[in-house]
Amino acid sequence: MDEIDTPPPRLLHEIITPGDGSVVVVLEGELDLATTQRLNAAVQDAIALVTTCLVVDVERLEFADSSAIALWVNWSNRVPRIEIRKPRLMVRRVIEMMGLAEVLNPS
Amino acid sequence: MTTPDDEPTPEVAGEPVSQRLRPARRSYNVVVIVLLVGALVTAGLALVSAQLASSNEQHLLRLKSKEVASALTAALPDVQTPLGAAVALVDIDGANVAKFSEFVAPYVGPGRNFVSISIWRAGHLNQGPVAVVGEKPELPAAKGGAAAILRAAAKRSGLTVRGLLHATQPRIAYAYSGARTGPFIVEGEQALAASRYTKLPANSAYSNVDVAVYIAETPVTHRLLLSTVRRLPLPGRHATTQVAFGSETLTVVVSARQPLGGTLPERLPWVISIVGLLLTIGAGALTFRLIAGRRGAQALAAENSRLYSEQRGIAQSLQHALLPEDLPSIDGLRLAARYEAGAPGVDIGGDWYDLLQLDADRVLLVIGDVSGRGIRAATTMASLRFAIQYAAKSEPPEIFLPKLSSLRSLRDNKQLATVLCVVVDPKARTVSVTSAGHLPLVMVHDGGSELLLPEVGLPIGVDPQAHYTAATFTVPHGATLLGFTDGLVERHHETLDDGLARLCRVAAEVNGELEAMMAQILEQVRGTESVDDTAIAGIQWTK
Numbered sequence: 177m178d179e180i181d182t183p184p185p186r187l188l189h190e191i192i193t194p195g196d197g198s199v200v201v202v203l204e205g206e207l208d209l210a211t212t213q214r215l216n217a218a219v220q221d222a223i224a225l226v227t228t229c230l231v232v233d234v235e236r237l238e239f240a241d242s243s244a245i246a247l248w249v250n251w252s253n254r255v256p257r258i259e260i261r262k263p264r265l266m267v268r269r270v271i272e273m274m275g276l277a278e279v280l281n282p283s
Numbered sequence: 284m285t286t287p288d289d290e291p292t293p294e295v296a297g298e299p300v301s302q303r304l305r306p307a308r309r310s311y312n313v314v315v316i317v318l319l320v321g322a323l324v325t326a327g328l329a330l331v332s333a334q335l336a337s338s339n340e341q342h343l344l345r346l347k348s349k350e351v352a353s354a355l356t357a358a359l360p361d362v363q364t365p366l367g368a369a370v371a372l373v374d375i376d377g378a379n380v381a382k383f384s385e386f387v388a389p390y391v392g393p394g395r396n397f398v399s400i401s402i403w404r405a406g407h408l409n410q411g412p413v414a415v416v417g418e419k420p421e422l423p424a425a426k427g428g429a430a431a432i433l434r435a436a437a438k439r440s441g442l443t444v445r446g447l448l449h450a451t452q453p454r455i456a457y458a459y460s461g462a463r464t465g466p467f468i469v470e471g472e473q474a475l476a477a478s479r480y481t482k483l484p485a486n487s488a489y490s491n492v493d494v495a496v497y498i499a500e501t502p503v504t505h506r507l508l509l510s511t512v513r514r515l516p517l518p519g520r521h522a523t524t525q526v527a528f529g530s531e532t533l534t535v536v537v538s539a540r541q542p543l544g545g546t547l548p549e550r551l552p553w554v555i556s557i558v559g560l561l562l563t564i565g566a567g568a569l570t571f572r573l574i575a576g577r578r579g580a581q582a583l584a585a586e587n588s589r590l591y592s593e594q595r596g597i598a599q600s601l602q603h604a605l606l607p608e609d610l611p612s613i614d615g616l617r618l619a620a621r622y623e624a625g626a627p628g629v630d631i632g633g634d635w636y637d638l639l640q641l642d643a644d645r646v647l648l649v650i651g652d653v654s655g656r657g658i659r660a661a662t663t664m665a666s667l668r669f670a671i672q673y674a675a676k677s678e679p680p681e682i683f684l685p686k687l688s689s690l691r692s693l694r695d696n697k698q699l700a701t702v703l704c705v706v707v708d709p710k711a712r713t714v715s716v717t718s719a720g721h722l723p724l725v726m727v728h729d730g731g732s733e734l735l736l737p738e739v740g741l742p743i744g745v746d747p748q749a750h751y752t753a754a755t756f757t758v759p760h761g762a763t764l765l766g767f768t769d770g771l772v773e774r775h776h777e778t779l780d781d782g783l784a785r786l787c788r789v790a791a792e793v794n795g796e797l798e799a800m801m802a803q804i805l806e807q808v809r810g811t812e813s814v815d816d817t818a819i820a821g822i823q824w825t826k
Contacts, residue, residue, distance in 0.1 A: 206775070209656070238776070239775050239776065241769075241773060242652075242654065242701075242769055242773075243654065245699075246654040246655075246698075246699045249699055249742070249744075249745055250697050253697075265778050266776075266777065266778035266779070269778045269779050269780055270779055272739075273720075273722060273723075273739065273779055274701060274720035274721075274739070274742055275718070275719070275720045275739035275740050275741050275742065276720065276741065276742070276745070279741065279745060279746075
């Protein structure tokens with residue numbers, strides 16, 4: 177239903193596994209309701225491998241709405257630690273305004 | 284607020300599909316048109332090929348009749364040569380009958396070219412022939428008499444021909460005078476079959492045609508010279524050619540026993556008709572299938588669209604039903620709330636508001652947003668709303684908010700909810716604000732507008748041990764407080780701070796009666812690009 181009338185996904189993602197128990201998910205583009213579902217499905221297996229820290233590199237993420245935040249909170253419940261790396265101001269402000277700075281650890 | 288854990292949409296029983304598929308006969312007219320066009324084209328092609336076959340046949344038949352005519356005229360020298368030689372001989376030898384008889388004898392008799400050859404003296408025609416070889420000439424019995432005919436023959440250089448057709452034994456007579464001034468005229472007669480019936484050899488060039496030859500300018504029965512059929516006129520298609528034959532004219536009529544151009548041209552119209560008809564039926568069937576397929580797809584699309592809007596309508600009605608019907612009436616306060624659905628095509632969200640009278644002195648304003656969409660978001664919203672209604676009777680928000688995280692529907696659906704609780708004391712003009720991850724209140728007063736920023740706790744659903752703190756603010760006279768969800772201020776390519784600043788600016792500009800103010804804010808702040816649903820609730824001090 178949500179796909180109707182919504183533009184095609186505008187999100188690129190890359191998964192890096194450095195081998196130290198962490199996983200880095202690099203996001204580029206826009207993360208909103210239209211793109212979160214697909215991303216979540218795509219990184220399920222990678223998240224299961226995390227034994228230390230899940231790093232979400234959002235430096236090149238231009239837009240993230242509350243559905244993105246909720247996705248990251250869901251991820252945070254499945255890993256020892258999550259880190260939202262280099263969020264742009266608008267993403268950082270959403271995290272802060274939702275009181276989630278201590279959960280999502282924006283850096 | 285939305286999450287990736289998306290909702291299955293509710294099943295809605297619509298009216299039976301069959302009722303919606305009325306046959307649109309008009310579109311099947313195309314099939315009829317295709318069949319008609321196919322039939323017309325087939326008929327046209329068949330007609331043209333029939334015409335071609337017919338004109339070709341006629342052409343071949345005409346050629347055949349000319350062939351027969353030229354074959355007949357080609358026989359003239361066979362007649363003229365012996366007669367010419369005979370008359371020359373007689374001229375030179377001065378009517379030496381013995382020599383004449385000796386010369387023409389090989390040409391006369393049964394199975395030979397002539398039945399009779401006679402020699403006549405030009406000046407004494409009435410006295411009869413000078414000499415006769417073979418049978419007695421029939422010419423004297425001819426119309427006009429032998430003398431007149433031979434006199435006329437003497438004046439022309441070529442062969443004079445006469446059909447002696449009424450004689451008991453029909454003959455054809457040839458008269459030849461050699462040089463115009465010569466004293467002798469030779470007359471030969473050929474026998475014709477009494478019935479004029481002539482059988483052509485089976486292997487001759489004319490075995491595939493029937494021929495009738497008349498010694499006249501028109502094919503009249505009493506001038507018939509020969510015929511390959513016993514019954515005249517010739518049946519079916521025929522061609523007629525006229526040809527000069529000595530002094531007479533022969534009319535040659537030819538008809539074909541079988542098609543001269545072969546059987547294919549004759550059958551072609553039928554072949555075209557059958558193949559064309561089959562192709563037409565095939566094209567009609569294909570068109571029918573295409574139309575039926577397209578109609579099916581259209582009906583399905585229309586049905587899907589209808590079911591979708593129906594479903595959306597039901598979901599929206601459900602959400603409206605889950606929101607408060609009436610707001611409490613509080614002395615000294617004006618209360619108002621609005622819920623705006625998201626853009627068409629976007630499922631319902633989990634935004635809500637509530638206004639509860641806690642006791643004689645206090646009102647609780649709740650505004651919240653459950654992540655996700657559809658029925659599950661709406662039901663979680665309802666659970667939260669009713670849980671808060673119940674808990675707020677005995678506990679302050681900072682105590683009951685952490686407990687909400689253990690609500691089953693939140694846990695099961697991995698949903699988050701942001702909630703803003705505002706305990707209002709109208710008389711004391713104080714508000715106590717507790718935020719679970721929610722956007723702040725906007726306070727509008729005569730001097731402008733500002734955000735009331737409390738300490739923000741975790742959204743509901745993150746951690747049952749979360750800690751919340753209430754912040755208390757004092758409200759100026761005539762102030763307005765607005766609580767809202769992120770649909771009001773969220774826009775791509777700008778921070779929430781920008782959206783909040785825009786809201787504050789517009790709210791200060793349109794400050795006035797609460798309902799009108801909220802309508803203007805929704806119109807100006809929300810913008811047209813917003814696809815998210817929006818809840819907004821306001822409290823305005825009347826004193």
